[in-house]
Amino acid sequence: MRALAVAEGLKPPSYSSIGRLVRAIPESRIAAGSDPAAYRDNHELVHRREASISNEMWQADHTVLDVLVLDGDGNPVRPWLTVILDDHSRAIASYFISLDAPSVLNTALALRQGIWRKSNPDWIVSGVPEQLYVDNGSDFISEHIEQACISLKIRLIHSLPGRPRGRGKIERLFRTINDMFLPELPGHLIKGKMLSAPTLSLGELRIRFEAFVCGIYHPRPHGSTGEAPIARWQKGGFLPTMPDSLEQLDMLLVHVPKPRKVLRDGIRLAGQRYVEPTLAAFVGEKVEVLYDPRDLTEIHVYHEGKFICRALSPEHLSGASLREIQRARQNAKKRDRGESFSMEEADGNQEDTASRPTSVRGLRLYATDD
Structure with a gap:
């Protein structure tokens, strides 16, 4: 303040005068200068959002x-x-x-x-x-x-x-x-x-x-x-706005569609087979599949953006999730890795090769009696 006064050609203020002015500044204004975030959290006027009706x-x-x-x-x-x-x-x-x-x-x-x-x-x-x-x-x-x-x-x-x-x-x-x-x-x-x-x-x-x-x-x-x-x-007889159909909602929300080809025995997804008589007219065609990863019992099938049908998995009616299927696959791979052994081990164990898996450059061979 003294330097500023001298530069302006004014009489420099005393230390006590500056001290008196500083002590008169509200703490909130000091906080705003030293820590803007703290000032905002303590002194900012907060607007409480309050919806006036349900689903607003x-x-x-x-x-x-x-x-x-x-x-x-x-x-x-x-x-x-x-x-x-x-x-x-x-x-x-x-x-x-x-x-x-x-x-x-x-x-x-x-x-x-x-x-x-x-x-x-x-x-x-x-x-x-x-x-x-x-x-x-x-x-x-x-x-x-x-x-x-x-x-x-x-x-x-x-x-x-x-x-x-x-x-x-x-x-x-x-x-x-x-x-x-x-x-x-x-x-x-x-x-x-x-x-x-x-x-x-x-x-x-x-x-x-x-x-x-x-x-x-x-x-x-x-x-x-x-x-x-x-x-x-539900106060006042509130009626919600609903989408046209569950299929339309699934198309928007469930998952990015998985492209699949309709085979003669159905559609394959996550190692499961899904069948539905309607699919007979689409054998060999490319379709899009939507599914709920929490329950892979059924899938929704779309062709050129239009809903065709819901297809069920005959082998999968227990309602297991995608996570459970993936975990089962991982466990199976771990078991397989534990059973596999190298060619050197195979040479040293010629006495029992029936149905024993052997790893050769990433390929798994099964020796049989034939």
């Missing part, structure tokens, strides 16, 4: 659950939960629980479940939302989700990086799940410490979570609205 805005987010479940090999792992929440009613539109980290496919499957009618008659939340409010995760900013929202006329809104304004509602839902749902489960974790041995499979966890949503969370009055989420969602 949905929020989506992911979290890793504080519970251990058993995977296909019996190993304890922490699952990921994806939730879509209706902003107005606080009702849960859909969820997706997986052992894999969040992905575009998981998000698309959660959105598909939220939009379409559920098989559970107590879970009536459905319809196409006007807006979808998400963060900047790689799955939410993907071209696949963006194009699906455009086709469904959903306005996709991203929160600003580092400034998740309006995300408190879904964060509160996650706290409710941690406080009311997880403590009742075997394998519950508190600060990383396991309170009991995990016994649930991923499928059992999904069943329990849906029972919690429909039986406890939805009928219970919400602390902010004072109304039960399911009652608030």
